[in-house]
Amino acid sequence: MGKNTAPRSPRRTDSLSRELIIRSATELLDSGGESALTLRALTVRLSTGYGAIYHHVADKGDLLAAAADDVITRVLAGAALDDDPRETLRRLAVGLFDAVDAHPWVGAELSRQPWRPALLDFYESIARLLNALDVPERARFDAAGTLTNYVLGVAVQNAANARYLADTETDRASFLDNAAAQWAQVDPARYPFVHASVTQLREHDDREQFLAGLDIFLAGIATLT
């Protein structure tokens, strides 16, 4: 009964919980991508059995969704505010973009289930900022929906690129060189515009193009008054 008579084993002594499982899953996903999250790997990491995990979590889909919710909630809670609603909106959008870029598996999960409760805050913020930008009420639903769709859609696609790059272990520069080389090879007579875009393709920055697109949408929304 005396405390510390035996040396503490390095093994985790606190009991299993849903939170702990989700945190471990997130760590596996962040370090090794989607394929790193297997139930087997989880049991090893948590030194437990399959049933213990299934006791706290419905199935693998539940686990992935909960992990993605966590990431999204965290990034939205930390989004910086600004006096200028336009600037706040840009920061919010780029915050989500960066988070999905840093955790590409979140992008895959978002494309599996585009509407998660964690995104309610995002939609609410967008709508509020559009209101501050004097978007008339009649147009707000479509404008907020479109903006949300744009941000999520591009973030998800960008994450797909990030996953692809991580999988093939090629860096972004050579990937773009490769793509540009392919674009350069197409028939200039049939694809004049593709051909003309080769240089920009090689030099462009996805994040900046994302922001450029956001500005186009905001300019379009400004005409809705």
Added chain:
Amino acid sequence: MGKNTAPRSPRRTDSLSRELIIRSATELLDSGGESALTLRALTVRLSTGYGAIYHHVADKGDLLAAAADDVITRVLAGAALDDDPRETLRRLAVGLFDAVDAHPWVGAELSRQPWRPALLDFYESIARLLNALDVPERARFDAAGTLTNYVLGVAVQNAANARYLADTETDRASFLDNAAAQWAQVDPARYPFVHASVTQLREHDDREQFLAGLDIFLAGIATLT
């Protein structure tokens, strides 16, 4: 040696080919969704062995990509033209949207590999139409990229919804009712805009909102001149 002495067996007599395999895969995907495409199911349908398939196709990813390319190529080839570039652009965009809606697995594949050669024609058309709309050359790359991202992004997300609805066997109406009920339950003080959007959420049409977003984008583009 006489012809037709024995009755033709119902079994396929022509030899296996990559095209035939891809066509069969597409049929499996269209009728049963992504989970219906297994190598096992393919061998049964083609009454052949695993090795025969792997002789014509690198792996399952290759197969999925080729099947998706086929669908995209087909829809782009059949896209209707119009004298008005704005109208042509809308038809092109909605054509891709509808195709991905009809074949949701194409959406999943697009979100796995956002840039496929089959989309070169799409990008080229977009860029040409933006040129016809007097978008200055300097802005064209970002504008065409953003538009492509928007169309693909929303189509992919919409396909995710379609897959979700198909999986859970709930219809769209009750799905939206359910979502609207959830939105209605959120704290109106904390989420005033979400709360105010409940009715529109229940009544909105994804395809029309997609087009509304497209028009917002086009209005934004017009300010770039």
Added chain:
DNA sequence: ACCTGAACACCGTTCAAGT
């Protein structure tokens, strides 16, 4: 060259049995 299909190395999930 093209095909066969048993075998392999994985998955996610279940469940009788333990504490």
Added chain:
DNA sequence: ACCTGAACACCGTTCAAGT
């Protein structure tokens, strides 16, 4: 109530062997 881990029903992929 919570956990264990062998067992099950699947996957995609390989490969020695056939024609």
